[in-house]
Amino acid sequence: MKRLALTAAAAVLALSGGLALAAPAGAASCPSGEFCVWEHANFGGQRANWSGDDGWWESWIADNDSSWANHGISGPGVKDHVRVYEDAYRGGAMTICLTPGQEANYNGVANDRGDSHTWAMNC
Ligand SMILES: [Ca+2]
Numbered sequence: 001m002k003r004l005a006l007t008a009a010a011a012v013l014a015l016s017g018g019l020a021l022a023a024p025a026g027a028a029s030c031p032s033g034e035f036c037v038w039e040h041a042n043f044g045g046q047r048a049n050w051s052g053d054d055g056w057w058e059s060w061i062a063d064n065d066s067s068w069a070n071h072g073i074s075g076p077g078v079k080d081h082v083r084v085y086e087d088a089y090r091g092g093a094m095t096i097c098l099t100p101g102q103e104a105n106y107n108g109v110a111n112d113r114g115d116s117h118t119w120a121m122n123c
């Protein structure tokens with residue numbers, strides 16, 4: 001019984017440790033597990049967010065993306081990177097790729113070019 005209690009305490013510690021790691025992510029307000037895109041730099045203006053892939057962004061954010069945040073959940077075998085493409089359905093060049101937890105408040109190459117994105121194992 002005592003062993004069980006210790007195990008439970010360790011589990012709680014591990015959980016809170018994980019949360020502590022996830023919390024200081026950065027400036028971007030983006031739900032856990034999702035990829036977020038803003039129409040302006042520095043996570044400004046309207047935000048679009050997805051938990052999955054989107055092969056054709058809605059018109060208000062397509063070619064209007066100016067900051068990005070990958071708040072996807074990481075883990076073994078999990079597609080936790082996000083690739084953004086200049087055309088719909090992964091067409092054209094990859095404009096930006098975000099590693100797990102990465103936030104980009106601006107990127108001159110990718111600015112106002114994105115039309116679709118996909119979660120991937122790497123960049
Ligand atoms: Ca923009």
Ligand SMILES: [Ca+2]
Binds near residue numbers: 112
């Ligand atoms: Ca485009």
